[in-house]
Amino acid sequence: MQAEIITIGDEILIGQILDSNSKWIAEELNKIGVSVYQITSIQDNKQHIVSALKQAQKNSDIVIITGGLGPTKDDITKITLAEYFNDTLILNEEIVENNKAMFAKMNYPFTEINRQQALVPSKCIALKNNWGTAPGMWFNKNNKVVVSLPGVPNEMKGLMTDSVLPKTIESFNLPYIIHKTILTYGMGESMLAEKIEAWENQLPSNIKLAYLPNYGRVRLRLSGKGKIKNELEKSISIEVGKLEKIIPDLIIGFDENETIEVAIGKLLKDKKQSIATAESCTGGAISKMLTAIPGASKYFMGAIVAYNAAVKVSELNVSKKIIEDNSVVSGEVAEAMAIGIQQKFKTNYAIATTGNAGPTTDVTDKSVGVVFIAIATPTKVFSEEFFFGKPREKVIERASTKALEMLRKEILKN
């Protein structure tokens, strides 16, 4: 079955905002096995809405419209839909009560304009909005569905998740689809694909694998389709188990939104261990990533950004001789920095970076894009040399992610 998404409003057409609502809806529809035929952004104009809707209904079983449901006069979606379905607006008392309660809770006066938000076409099913005052609307005429949702992202997402997606599965009797995401760090997409090729080839025909790469991180998404939920869940869990045996050190978690800094935070908290960073070319980026996690103060002691060579000497105890003998961008200096911060902040682990982020090389003989990363653990210190290319921001981002990846492997060993 096919869907079409229509976005109403000028912000997208004047290039002010990205149409992230449509991306989100498309992704969610694909997850339940509905393919999206077309995405259309149109003006907030009656004629345009009607023509886009007519066109969309030719090709699709379900049309999802977002935007144009605010209380101001220029939002005419609701009236246009009522006309399109030869319908009239009636006051939905349930929605009135819902909105009154919401306003009371926030201590806002409930005005006539707010009451009108509860006016909906009589033939539609009003979908309760727990995040705002404009209800969603579900029209079904001859088994062709049209859904209208507010454009505010969290309201749209709430209504999709709670009402539209389950109702779509039910109305169109869709097969059961389960997704399982496996988060991996530390290997590029093509190498990873080679490593797990045999496993991928033996997957049952109702389970598909998708690679979703993103800067040093590759999400593997298994999508299983079937009629019996229990069997499907069991079958996916067996396949995940097999994969865990093939790449145990690359998998950092199964939560779509987990990041390597979250994974490291959990490990350190569990083990009651601590970390500090000594950063040169990454300029505080690793510290920023680690402290972006709530509760980081439990295991993150602090960082020294030693951007200047003199600071490496005075604050991190790197000897001048090591710098002179090896260049300030070297494995030896990175290791000395790691030991320096580990001792100073009395932590179990330490990360240090030194490199040329570019675009030009100021002070060293090493090329732009070269970064040395050192890790100090309770028992050793070591460093690796990397080439992260350009531009500057990518070098910083890649070096930071790589450093956290190296750290995680060491924590797992101890």
Add this chain to the structure above:
Amino acid sequence: MQAEIITIGDEILIGQILDSNSKWIAEELNKIGVSVYQITSIQDNKQHIVSALKQAQKNSDIVIITGGLGPTKDDITKITLAEYFNDTLILNEEIVENNKAMFAKMNYPFTEINRQQALVPSKCIALKNNWGTAPGMWFNKNNKVVVSLPGVPNEMKGLMTDSVLPKTIESFNLPYIIHKTILTYGMGESMLAEKIEAWENQLPSNIKLAYLPNYGRVRLRLSGKGKIKNELEKSISIEVGKLEKIIPDLIIGFDENETIEVAIGKLLKDKKQSIATAESCTGGAISKMLTAIPGASKYFMGAIVAYNAAVKVSELNVSKKIIEDNSVVSGEVAEAMAIGIQQKFKTNYAIATTGNAGPTTDVTDKSVGVVFIAIATPTKVFSEEFFFGKPREKVIERASTKALEMLRKEILKN
């Protein structure tokens, strides 16, 4: 006049990527006075391309199509366009030579498949692509234009800027439009609007003002429309001059992409002065912003992320008594941190932050979202208390921007 943008390809329809090409094109078209009637994302399918194109030509003077021009078999845009215009593909020798030269430069072999990239419909004007091998195509039939561009963002942007936008202005005899962006920091949109209201009201009728706010930064965009370029430029420059007298301390520059960290970098380099940061709740975010600028090593000495109270004492010389008397989240502690880092790294300026980024308060009596920012200058130290609300990442971002804003004002005074 009206335009329509059509994007071909599956990545957007499966929700894998955001349609940032269309946003960019819409913004650029609006800048030259062309309004966008509709944006459509469709499948890479002949029938779908033809029906979308027909529909688009009904409402628009120019249709811009992106995507579907790669050398692989499934990209059928070019053949479909040839059929749509009752045309045949011919080899464009100029494009062949252009592409051969490009391959020679990269030391890649030039294959038959690469030669075929130079096949274009005979009735179109081939637009030279300096960033890749697929040329753009410009069709004009009865003064209705259809443009086809590759979907790779930098190729599309290069072709738009060099060919499509100038040709559009020329073909449709559009009035001259000049934009001037004024970057401001330090005042929210509504307060700023109030402050410059009188100036805005006296603007000539052919000059419009747009507010483009984004986290602590408001870009003011003046757009002037007219027939004589010189007069228009003069008129805009007069208005900018008037504005500079009203808000001299808020304007940081006129380059669309300038940021406050770039502005600070220029100031410090000019004055041969230096800076360091001592960060608690911002966790290295300010250091990261300052070091994101190439050449920052000229004025940025380093940072200490003192996430832990003990580190504030040992590394920044904050006395235990100040912490005990005032709480670790206080103006007194922020000021002591700023002085500590300024002395340690021997810099002219220093920034310090301490606060609760949330979501919970661990160690202090202050609420989530409260941040103290201190600035040390060559002659004084001072601090201010802020409430930045939530969530955590916003608190960190707002505190970082605000700190740089405070710093900039002080540098300007000295």
